[in-house]
Amino acid sequence: MKLRALAGALAVTTALAAPAFAKDDLVIGVAQFAPSLNPNIDPTVIKSYVLDFAIRPMTAFDKDWKLTCLLCTSLPTVDNGGAKLETLKDGSKGIAVTYTLKPDLKWSDGTPVTTKDLAFTWKLGTDPKSGFSNNHPWDRAKSMDVVDDHTAVLHVSPIVTDYNQWDQLLPAHIEAKAAEGKEPGDYLKATLYNRAPTTVGLWNGPYVVSGYDSGSQIVFTPNPAWAGAKPYFKRIVIKTIENTAALSANLLSGDIDLAPGDAPALTIDQVIALQAQNPDKFSYIFKPSLTYEHIDLKIENPALQDLRVRQALLYAIDRDTMVKRLFNGMQPVAATWVNPLDPNYTKDTATYSYQPDKAKQLLAAAGWKPGTDGICRNDKGDRLSFEFATTAGNKLRELQEQVLQSQWKVACVETVIKNEPARTLFGETTKKRSFTGLVMYGWSSAVGESPRKTQFSDQIPTAANNFGGANYIGLNDPKVDADIIAAEAELEPAKQKPIWAEMQKIYAEQVRVLPLFFRAEPYVVPKWLKGFTPTGHGDYSPLWVENWSAE
Amino acid sequence: MTKFILRRCLQALLVLFVMSFVIYALIGLMPGDPLDLMIQSNPGATPEVVARLRAIYGLDQPLYLRYLHWLWDALRGDLGFSRTHSQPVLEVLIPALWTTCKLMLISFVLSVILAMVLGIVAALKPGGWIDGLISLGAFAGISVPVFWLALMMILVFAVRLHWLPASGIANVGDGSLLDHTRHLIMPVVTLALANTGGFTRFVRASMIETLRMDHIRTARAKGNGEGRVVLVHALRNALIPVVTVMALSFGTLFSGALLTETMFAQPGMGKMIYDSILSNDFNLALSGLLFATLVTLVSNLFADIAYGWLDPRISL
Numbered sequence: 001m002k003l004r005a006l007a008g009a010l011a012v013t014t015a016l017a018a019p020a021f022a023k024d025d026l027v028i029g030v031a032q033f034a035p036s037l038n039p040n041i042d043p044t045v046i047k048s049y050v051l052d053f054a055i056r057p058m059t060a061f062d063k064d065w066k067l068t069c070l071l072c073t074s075l076p077t078v079d080n081g082g083a084k085l086e087t088l089k090d091g092s093k094g095i096a097v098t099y100t101l102k103p104d105l106k107w108s109d110g111t112p113v114t115t116k117d118l119a120f121t122w123k124l125g126t127d128p129k130s131g132f133s134n135n136h137p138w139d140r141a142k143s144m145d146v147v148d149d150h151t152a153v154l155h156v157s158p159i160v161t162d163y164n165q166w167d168q169l170l171p172a173h174i175e176a177k178a179a180e181g182k183e184p185g186d187y188l189k190a191t192l193y194n195r196a197p198t199t200v201g202l203w204n205g206p207y208v209v210s211g212y213d214s215g216s217q218i219v220f221t222p223n224p225a226w227a228g229a230k231p232y233f234k235r236i237v238i239k240t241i242e243n244t245a246a247l248s249a250n251l252l253s254g255d256i257d258l259a260p261g262d263a264p265a266l267t268i269d270q271v272i273a274l275q276a277q278n279p280d281k282f283s284y285i286f287k288p289s290l291t292y293e294h295i296d297l298k299i300e301n302p303a304l305q306d307l308r309v310r311q312a313l314l315y316a317i318d319r320d321t322m323v324k325r326l327f328n329g330m331q332p333v334a335a336t337w338v339n340p341l342d343p344n345y346t347k348d349t350a351t352y353s354y355q356p357d358k359a360k361q362l363l364a365a366a367g368w369k370p371g372t373d374g375i376c377r378n379d380k381g382d383r384l385s386f387e388f389a390t391t392a393g394n395k396l397r398e399l400q401e402q403v404l405q406s407q408w409k410v411a412c413v414e415t416v417i418k419n420e421p422a423r424t425l426f427g428e429t430t431k432k433r434s435f436t437g438l439v440m441y442g443w444s445s446a447v448g449e450s451p452r453k454t455q456f457s458d459q460i461p462t463a464a465n466n467f468g469g470a471n472y473i474g475l476n477d478p479k480v481d482a483d484i485i486a487a488e489a490e491l492e493p494a495k496q497k498p499i500w501a502e503m504q505k506i507y508a509e510q511v512r513v514l515p516l517f518f519r520a521e522p523y524v525v526p527k528w529l530k531g532f533t534p535t536g537h538g539d540y541s542p543l544w545v546e547n548w549s550a551e
Numbered sequence: 552m553t554k555f556i557l558r559r560c561l562q563a564l565l566v567l568f569v570m571s572f573v574i575y576a577l578i579g580l581m582p583g584d585p586l587d588l589m590i591q592s593n594p595g596a597t598p599e600v601v602a603r604l605r606a607i608y609g610l611d612q613p614l615y616l617r618y619l620h621w622l623w624d625a626l627r628g629d630l631g632f633s634r635t636h637s638q639p640v641l642e643v644l645i646p647a648l649w650t651t652c653k654l655m656l657i658s659f660v661l662s663v664i665l666a667m668v669l670g671i672v673a674a675l676k677p678g679g680w681i682d683g684l685i686s687l688g689a690f691a692g693i694s695v696p697v698f699w700l701a702l703m704m705i706l707v708f709a710v711r712l713h714w715l716p717a718s719g720i721a722n723v724g725d726g727s728l729l730d731h732t733r734h735l736i737m738p739v740v741t742l743a744l745a746n747t748g749g750f751t752r753f754v755r756a757s758m759i760e761t762l763r764m765d766h767i768r769t770a771r772a773k774g775n776g777e778g779r780v781v782l783v784h785a786l787r788n789a790l791i792p793v794v795t796v797m798a799l800s801f802g803t804l805f806s807g808a809l810l811t812e813t814m815f816a817q818p819g820m821g822k823m824i825y826d827s828i829l830s831n832d833f834n835l836a837l838s839g840l841l842f843a844t845l846v847t848l849v850s851n852l853f854a855d856i857a858y859g860w861l862d863p864r865i866s867l
Binding site for chain 2: 025033035036038041042128129131133137184185188189191194195211213214215216217219235237239240241242243245246249250252253254255423424426427428431453459465466468469
């Protein structure tokens with residue numbers, strides 16, 4: 001009887017045991033789900049990541065941060081004649097950009113991708129009722145001429161440096177019906193990308209969405225109409241596990257193969273810990289990215305109006321050691337908001353290495369002398385004390401905050417931690433500029449993106465602009481404004497560089513912001529995965545998924 | 552009885568109406584704007600684009616007006632459109648509800664059965680070693696954090712033993728009953744263990760009290776066997792307070808299993824409501840919370856009806 005029970009238990013165990021995992025499947029674990037898939041509506045990091053498996057943008061930056069054509073035959077530039085300066089009928093200056101679509105491009109139902117799709121997408125993108133909110137707005141082109149099925153000219157005005165960067169096209173033969181609505185927002189409700197993402201024909205990349213379990217997982221299978229290199233994996237599954245401790249356990253159990261750094265997944269400290277515990281189980285990649293971790297200063301604060309105090313704050317903190325201790329040195333210390341990998345980066349800016357004595361000297365020169373409690377006071381007896389806010393519950397930021405707080409204390413600066421949930425911090429405190437001292441957060445930008453949103457004077461959030469800008473530091477410097485305008489209008493990269501260098505120089509000298517570091521994207525990659533290359537910017541690794549294979 | 556049920560249904564409608572307004576107002580009072588996250592992550596989100604989107608989503612209207620629009624549509628059976636999912640609310644709600652129903656019903660039934668058995672056994676000899684052991688287990692169930700229990704189960708049964716899948720609802724391309732069952736085992740057991748402790752304590756306490764009553768002594772004096780005395784004469788009376796607790800727990804299970812759903816990647820109601828509140832998806836959050844309220848009201852109604860069955864002296 002006992003033997004029979006044991007045999008029964010063994011049989012049940014065998015039946016319940018996980019099946020052996022075949023390498024023609026790749027399971028990717030992420031911590032967020034993409035609740036909708038229209039590429040032009042409400043773009044988020046997770047949505048862009050997911051879409052990159054199945055639909056290609058016109059252009060993208062590659063792993064070397066060079067702009068390349070994905071849907072077109074060659075990248076139109078002023079240098080190669082693909083883009084030409086012009087004067088529009090209303091007398092304004094513009095630029096005519098000619099695109100020739102690759103001849104073998106097809107939607108997943110076999111319909112060729114043509115300029116009809118480009119015209120459809122452009123028309124929909126310029127219609128304010130459509131609800132588009134993509135990264136490279138289509139309304140930058142004021143008109144469009146279709147030359148033939150594969151060639152079209154976009155007339156961009158005013159002149160912008162990203163004139164040749166465009167997002168995904170939509171299939172006119174499928175989405176036209178959804179675009180028929182007359183009321184604002186009708187397209188949002190009708191688009192098949194959101195209503196029925198497994199519809200054949202919505203996709204033009206190496207994979208198509210073949211399964212979509214809301215909140216749980218998205219399944220990709222090879223696109224039969226894809227004319228490029230044949231993708232290796234027969235199935236790619238993007239599985240959502242919001243709790244990152246559980247995500248980590250899923251990696252160890254083999255339920256997921258890959259935790260990407262370019263999508264929301266494990267945090268850098270979790271990957272460092274995983275690497276320490278399982279050094280040989282996976283490959284670990286830490287790719288510096290465009291996410292710029294920094295501290296905004298409230299310039300209206302009387303103490304912070306003094307440049308010497310702002311400089312002292314930067315001299316008083318040991319960013320190199322902090323990065324080494326907390327992140328195994330994986331996150332490069334920042335001098336300004338421009339990443340060293342960005343083509344417009346300059347190293348000729350003021351730098352502020354850890355010099356606590358110099359910080360004290362600067363404070364003394366500014367009239368701040370240490371009191372009996374170690375905190376500086378001025379002649380009026382005011383304490384040198386600032387409120388210091390960041391996103392509550394973000395373990396890493398809270399840890400950084402403690403390190404910084406103790407280092408500033410050594411330099412006689414008191415910081416009072418006043419953290420808030422992300423929703424309050426970004427929804428009220430930074431948006432309405434109600435912080436009084438220091439606020440620490442991260443900011444992501446695109447390669448070569450103009451700093452207009454964060455530094456131009458008309459982007460200071462106010463009631464007048466409906467708190468729409470992101471110039472939270474309240475920077476209002478005519479020289480910076482002029483540089484931004486000049487940088488946005490200058491099309492020659494060689495001439496752009498000195499303008500950008502000037503902007504970075506001013507940024508570093510004025511110390512309106514305390515630069516910390518560029519966040520590194522932490523990847524946990526199975527050792528058998530080949531051809532996988534992170535980019536570090538907003539055009540994510542799956543845009544080259546056809547290069548991935550299993551050894 | 553019919554009059555009682557009708558009266559309770561009318562009360563439930565009134566509660567739902569009041570709750571809808573309160574929930575809508577509370578979500579509206581939360582700091583930030585639904586489009587803030589988009590502004591953060593999208594370089595193309597200029598103030599003009601944001602203003603246009605606010606108008607499209609109706610966010611430029613005062614809160615009371617948005618609520619009235621929602622209410623008017625809801626009365627006609629349209630719960631609105633989920634902004635984050637870009638789908639009608641019902642299309643998002645129903646799959647989440649199905650996932651939750653499976654998880655909750657199985658774990659609820661399992662925990663009730665376990666609690667009944669353990670509670671009765673413990674009550675038979677209060678203070679004995681069996682009672683001590685069961686009480687210890689019950690307190691452990693109450694005290695152990697669900698996320699820790701879930702993580703330990705994943706580490707033991709998925710990472711170490713490889714017996715069960717660590718997360719999800721089914722393997723891609725499988726979806727058989729066995730596959731679904733394998734995926735349900737750990738979340739169901741986690742939830743059941745978390746609930747069983749509390750239920751067991753209630754059953755035990757109620758049974759101990761009932762077993763001391765006069766009618767039990769009479770039943771024993773009449774020569775009834777101990778089994779009949781406990782299961783027929785005592786249990787029915789002991790269940791009255793227990794039913795109230797279970798009915799209330801049942802309602803909260805529908806919205807409160809957030810941790811279990813998050814740990815095991817089960818896309819259920821708890822996670823859906825939480826995400827929709829965080830992303831200011833008014834229509835979805837409101838519908839989800841109202842549904843949880845409705846389940847609580849209905850389960851309480853059933854509890855009231857059950858009182859009448861359990862104790863004929865109670866008049867409805």
